Amino acid sequence: MKFIVCVKQVPDTTEVKIDPETNTLIREGVPSILNPFDQFALEEAIKIRQEGDEIIVISMGPPQAKKALLKCLALGADKAILLSDKAFAGADTWATSYTLTQCIRKIGDFNIVFCGLQAIDGDTAQVGPEIAAQLGIPQITYVESIEKLEGKKLEAKVQTDDGYKIVEAKLPVLITGITSSSFEPTNPPMMSIMKANKKPFSTWTIDDLGGSSDNYGLNGSLTEVIKVYSPPARQQGVVIEDEKPDAAVLKLIELLSKDKVI
Amino acid sequence: MSITVDKEKCTGCGLCEKACPFGAIKIVEKIAVIGDECTLCGACVDQCNLKAISLQRKKLKDVDLSQYQDVWIVAEIKDGKVRNVSFELLGKAIELADELMQDPCVLLIGNNVTKFTQDFSNRGAKKIYIAENEDLKDYHTETYSSVITGIISKYKPNIVLYPATISGRDLAPRIAATLELGLTADCTGLSIKDGLLLQTRPAFGGNIMADIICPITRPQMATVRPNVMEMASANDNENTKIIEIPVNVDLQGLKIKTKEIISASSSECGIPVCEADIIVSGGRGVGCQENFKILEDLANVLKGAVGASRAAVDLGWIPKSQQVGQSGTTVSPRIYIACGISGTIQHLVGMKSSDIIIAINKDPEAPIFNVANYGIVGDLCEVVPLLTEALKKRLSEN
Ligand SMILES: Cc1cc2nc3c(=O)[nH]c(=O)nc-3n(C[C@H](O)[C@H](O)[C@H](O)COP(=O)(O)OP(=O)(O)OC[C@H]3O[C@@H](n4cnc5c(N)ncnc54)[C@H](O)[C@@H]3O)c2cc1C
Ligand SMILES: Nc1ncnc2c1ncn2[C@@H]1O[C@H](COP(=O)(O)O)[C@@H](O)[C@H]1O
Numbered sequence: 001m002k003f004i005v006c007v008k009q010v011p012d013t014t015e016v017k018i019d020p021e022t023n024t025l026i027r028e029g030v031p032s033i034l035n036p037f038d039q040f041a042l043e044e045a046i047k048i049r050q051e052g053d054e055i056i057v058i059s060m061g062p063p064q065a066k067k068a069l070l071k072c073l074a075l076g077a078d079k080a081i082l083l084s085d086k087a088f089a090g091a092d093t094w095a096t097s098y099t100l101t102q103c104i105r106k107i108g109d110f111n112i113v114f115c116g117l118q119a120i121d122g123d124t125a126q127v128g129p130e131i132a133a134q135l136g137i138p139q140i141t142y143v144e145s146i147e148k149l150e151g152k153k154l155e156a157k158v159q160t161d162d163g164y165k166i167v168e169a170k171l172p173v174l175i176t177g178i179t180s181s182s183f184e185p186t187n188p189p190m191m192s193i194m195k196a197n198k199k200p201f202s203t204w205t206i207d208d209l210g211g212s213s214d215n216y217g218l219n220g221s222l223t224e225v226i227k228v229y230s231p232p233a234r235q236q237g238v239v240i241e242d243e244k245p246d247a248a249v250l251k252l253i254e255l256l257s258k259d260k261v262i
Numbered sequence: 263m264s265i266t267v268d269k270e271k272c273t274g275c276g277l278c279e280k281a282c283p284f285g286a287i288k289i290v291e292k293i294a295v296i297g298d299e300c301t302l303c304g305a306c307v308d309q310c311n312l313k314a315i316s317l318q319r320k321k322l323k324d325v326d327l328s329q330y331q332d333v334w335i336v337a338e339i340k341d342g343k344v345r346n347v348s349f350e351l352l353g354k355a356i357e358l359a360d361e362l363m364q365d366p367c368v369l370l371i372g373n374n375v376t377k378f379t380q381d382f383s384n385r386g387a388k389k390i391y392i393a394e395n396e397d398l399k400d401y402h403t404e405t406y407s408s409v410i411t412g413i414i415s416k417y418k419p420n421i422v423l424y425p426a427t428i429s430g431r432d433l434a435p436r437i438a439a440t441l442e443l444g445l446t447a448d449c450t451g452l453s454i455k456d457g458l459l460l461q462t463r464p465a466f467g468g469n470i471m472a473d474i475i476c477p478i479t480r481p482q483m484a485t486v487r488p489n490v491m492e493m494a495s496a497n498d499n500e501n502t503k504i505i506e507i508p509v510n511v512d513l514q515g516l517k518i519k520t521k522e523i524i525s526a527s528s529s530e531c532g533i534p535v536c537e538a539d540i541i542v543s544g545g546r547g548v549g550c551q552e553n554f555k556i557l558e559d560l561a562n563v564l565k566g567a568v569g570a571s572r573a574a575v576d577l578g579w580i581p582k583s584q585q586v587g588q589s590g591t592t593v594s595p596r597i598y599i600a601c602g603i604s605g606t607i608q609h610l611v612g613m614k615s616s617d618i619i620i621a622i623n624k625d626p627e628a629p630i631f632n633v634a635n636y637g638i639v640g641d642l643c644e645v646v647p648l649l650t651e652a653l654k655k656r657l658s659e660n
Contacts, residue, residue: 013467124447133439222444
């Protein structure tokens with residue numbers, strides 16, 4: 001079988017702040033990482049792979065996104081494709097999913113496409129379903145784990161508002177949302193990193209993907225971010241410290257009723 | 263119309279006829295013939311194994327945008343009940359429609375949903391579109407997205423809002439991509455600016471806010487976070503127009519089937535965390551599964567739900583459905599009580615928009631105190647039971 005995993009290099013969001021003077025993102029010094037949710041998706045693909053299966057990781061991003069793909073190769077992917085072209089810059093979810101769809105079509109003959117739950121920079125969780133719609137294949141979102149893969153059928157455990165469901169899908173299918181593998185993303189051992197450099201890696205540009213340039217990057221984007229700013233600061237809270245538990249609770253109740261919370 | 267059947271490839275197998283939600287396809291002399299009822303939803307294209315049907319959509323951006331009128335919401339019905347978030351969306355839709363001088367409208371999709379028209383007309387919906395069918399009883403991406411795609415193509419709303427729930431976030435991007443529309447995820451604010459929908463949402467783990475518009479395509483679409491908008495209030499509304507849309511559904515053709523449903527709600531009132539007005543959440547600091555009982559007692563007194571950090575979920579103390587945060591549910595309750603939760607960014611992003619945050623943690627340096635309106639530094643095993651008792655007393659006095 002052929003699995004395609006879509007991965008994104010993202011800024012480590014814990015470090016992202018707004019410059020209060022200019023109201024723009026401060027990007028300097030913010031480390032870039034492999035989107036942790038995409039790593040979870042890749043790990044799930046590796047878990048269900050069998051002898052002879054192939055895992056291809058693809059990413060749309062600037063040249064330095066190669067690093068994220070190399071990490072995927074070190075983790076166990078077989079082949080990586082970086083979609084990198086100035087024409088891809090400024091893509092919203094529609095243009096991103098269009099670009100990835102063109103790539104997946106070109107690879108062809110796939111059985112499962114994996115996406116992460118969401119990219120931690122945008123948190124939109126839209127790119128996966130948008131790829132599935134463009135490929136015209138079914139999607140399963142909020143997947144906890146793949147329970148079974150037999151012949152052309154797959155069974156997945158899926159999160160619902162109040163529990164789980166087990167669904168059965170005919171391949172090909174697109175899957176998003178795996179979060180349950182490891183608690184924190186792991187780093188591959190040195191040996192695997194060395195080996196990763198020898199695995200097939202290609203970079204594709206707009207010429208490799210074809211289609212109209214109107215659909216890529218900023219040109220192809222249907223939404224427009226007109227402003228970014230810091231969220232309104234939460235008002236300074238009251239912390240009750242150095243009190244016996246019963247006195248602290250009494251004080252809290254007093255505050256809550258004074259402020260009409262209860 | 264630009265849907266075509268390749269007569270060379272078509273064998274008249276009839277899969278498309280069954281798949282069409284609008285009854286627009288007939289097999290005539292072993293060839294599929296597409297009639298005027300076609301809404302270009304594309305359900306047949308996906309179903310045809312022989313790739314005999316092709317659909318050329320006119321780019322909406324090349325189309326006259328003024329044909330697109332009204333502010334729609336897609337109501338979410340679950341277990342035979344309208345979810346509150348639907349009324350919240352309607353509240354917002356009324357405000358936006360007023361400003362645009364258009365109508366707030368509701369799309370009801372499901373089985374046996376006509377009975378809810380009153381709930382929405384009372385609350386100010388001007389038009390209610392109903393797509394009702396036995397086989398729409400359960401949510402399936404394939405059936406719901408093709409039905410709604412078709413309805414949107416036909417009725418041309420200006421704005422469509424979806425709840426940012428699990429099914430809303432599954433459905434909306436599918437429709438957006440099919441129709442080549444912009445879509446903004448998980449909005450916490452919506453307003454009108456220069457005639458356009460201004461969509462506000464957090465990004466980068468909640469560290470920044472972004473204002474987004476969708477200037478060139480219609481409808482403008484967004485998913486909206488539950489519990490953030492004000493619910494539309496009931497105030498007898500005179501004339502609501504009801505538009506019934508007949509649809510066919512073919513469950514046989516579904517490529518994804520549900521085999522089993524496992525409910526694991528631990529909240530006694532059965533409120534999903536995303537809709538709870540009050541949430542008592544526990545983290546690793548709760549110490550063990552049994553101690554979650556302490557939090558449940560508090561939640562019961564407050565008629566709230568029990569939530570958790572990922573650490574507590576991964577330790578198996580509480581089901582995943584209760585997890586708050588980046589890889590769980592995003593919540594915005596009126597009161598969020600965090601017990602034994604340190605407040606990492608992945609947790610904060612899921613609860614920072616709560617109105618009031620109360621933190622109980624024994625570490626005065628815990629980052630949760632930076633976002634808390636009220637905090638107690640102390641051992642939750644001592645503090646929470648006392649708080650429960652005090653609140654119980656207090657609430658019975660009122
Ligand atoms: C990709 C990714 C996604 C993630 N998604 C989520 C998510 O959706 N939700 C989420 O919550 N986390 C998420 N995490 C994990 C997150 O980074 C933290 O590991 C997790 O939130 C920590 O949970 P905690 O606060 O319960 O535990 P800890 O950080 O261990 O904090 C426990 C706290 O309890 C306090 N404490 C201990 N004993 C007591 C006591 N007796 N009384 C009072 N206080 C006590 C301690 O002082 C401490 O502050 C994610 C991580 C990654 C990498
Ligand atoms: N630029 C990209 N390159 C590859 N995959 C992406 C890209 N952007 C998003 N994805 C995939 O889509 C998922 C959801 O992203 P998002 O909709 O941005 O939250 C991610 O977890 C990735 O699997």
